[in-house]
Amino acid sequence: MSRRSLVKLSLGAVVLGALALALGCASKPAKAADKPAPATPPVVLPPLPPPEKLPRVMLGIDVLEAEGFKAVAGKKIGLLTHPAGVNRRGESTVDVLRRAPGVRLVSLFAPEHGFDGVVKAGENFTNTVDKRTGLPVYALYGQGLEKSKAMVKGLDALVIDLQDIGARSYTFNVIMSHAMEACFTNGVEVIVLDRPNPLGGLKVDGPPLDPENISGVGAYPRMPYVHGLTMGEIALMTKNGSGAISSLKLTDAVRAKGRLTVIPMRGWTRNMRWPDTELKWVPTSPNIPSFEAAVGYAMVGLGTQHSPWEWGIGREYHFRGISYPKKTPDEIIKAMDAYKIPGLAFVKRPGTDRDGKPITGVYVEVTDWDAWHPTELSFYMHKQAAKWSRLNPFAALTTNEQRSFRIHVGSTAWLSSLQREGSKVDVPLFLKNWAERAAIYQEQTKKFWLYPWGDPAPAAAPGKK
Incomplete structure (x- = not known):
């Protein structure tokens, strides 16, 4: 047999062998345990960083x-x-x-x-x-x-x-x-x-x-x-x-x-x-570390001016806690509740005194922002101080203390009445007069407003029917 014939025979055998192998494999039934080839696993991308959450107000x-x-x-x-x-x-x-x-x-x-x-x-x-x-x-x-x-x-x-x-x-x-x-x-x-x-x-x-x-x-x-x-x-x-x-x-x-x-x-x-702005509060001074303290400053700051009243509960609750010498929290709450001041509630809260010991004090809550008149509490604090003191503390102020009281409160007439009438001073009469004058001031300064009322707008502006 020639060499060329031998090569042809060998190639034919290889082809026939491959064909037989293919047919044999195809004729075998698939095993029940066989699983389809796994799909190409998806590409896992790192999560996108969330968009920066910024406060709604641009300063x-x-x-x-x-x-x-x-x-x-x-x-x-x-x-x-x-x-x-x-x-x-x-x-x-x-x-x-x-x-x-x-x-x-x-x-x-x-x-x-x-x-x-x-x-x-x-x-x-x-x-x-x-x-x-x-x-x-x-x-x-x-x-x-x-x-x-x-x-x-x-x-x-x-x-x-x-x-x-x-x-x-x-x-x-x-x-x-x-x-x-x-x-x-x-x-x-x-x-x-x-x-x-x-x-x-x-x-x-x-x-x-x-x-x-x-x-x-x-x-x-x-x-x-x-x-x-x-x-x-x-x-x-x-x-x-x-x-x-x-x-x-x-x-x-x-x-x-x-x-x-x-x-x-x-x-x-x-x-x-402030909370509506979504802005973070940064202390504006040592005693105003929070928005809550800013609210309290307007509320009890004047009440503690040259008065036996003190703000805070020990080292905490700047301008939101109130205390009075030798008066318990229950006595303070009872006295202030009697005035029925709109929008406020007086509650007991734990705190820490200057020595780190636990104490309980009175915290002033704003329960109704719309009904609340920020400074009203301060003038009832003055009235109550005169009631609790054996001698009217405001009648005993020195000349410098009287001036300091007047320039902070703003009203000479209030100090005069408080000194003269003590616990009988007519707080509602002053509040009514001040509210009327504040409404006039607001009308006079509206021309300088840079911002709208907001949504929803009030039904009527202050002072208008």
Whole structure:
């Protein structure tokens, strides 16, 4: 057999063998345990990060950044702020402006409590240097106008970013008016980055400020204790309001030449209280660590002015707890419940005293925001103090204490009646008069409003049927 024939025979055998193998395999039944070949496993991707959850309200600093910093571009600026001056992400306004293109932040200015927010109420402090940024920090609080003028001289603009709490005697609105006066007389522009009024923009309540009681804790004549305005709106009123409500003692010519820019918020409406904004609270001062404390400041702050009453339950519940010497929580609750103050409830809560020991105190709850009049409790606290004291404590105030009481409360007539009548003082009569005057003030200041009522809007504005 030739070699070629042998190769053909071998190839044929291979082909026949392969065919037989294929037919044999096909003829065998599939085993029951056989499983189909697994499908290609899906590609597992890491989960996408959730979109950044930002608060619904854009603050003035957020709007300034969103608009490309146009209001401050190319300017040499100073910044009046404190730890609560942050954007809605919680980033310091100082840092936001330092990284802003074309902006020269050259100096910082501090209100009451200092740039770091740790100085006690009423304490003065000196100029210093911020260790983190190396920028000079000027103390505006407690300074006269001439010193303040020297501090802002050479700036193109002073930016103001202060978180107020909606009460007249909280001095940030006074510091702002003081700064505006220094800037206007120096040809320096004022730029206010607006922020929410934590109590909302519809509540006005409490005694108006008598003009003779204007001071460092109250600069705006006839302003109710709870004013219902934002810092931006107060700034507009300061520049454009009449002398009857504005604090500046400048000539009309200087006021007209003063340059003011307010950067409004976006997404804020007057019916919003702080929790509605979704913003995180940053302490505005040592004793206002929370929104709850800001509410309490308006509620019991005046009641503890030169009075036996004290706020807090030991080291806790700033301005929300109340106590009275030698009176038990049950006695306090019984006395205050008797006044039937709308929107409030008095309950016992545990706390810790200065030595770390457990105590029980009285906590003031707001049960109905619409019915609640923020300052009403304070004046019943005054009345009750006169009732519980053997001698009227307000009749025994020194001259300096009387002045301090008047400039905080705002009403000379209230102190006079309290000293004269003691526990028989007619609280409802004063409350009615103050409410009427507060409604008039609100009508007068509506032209400075930057924000709508909100949804749903009230059926009628205060004072209207």
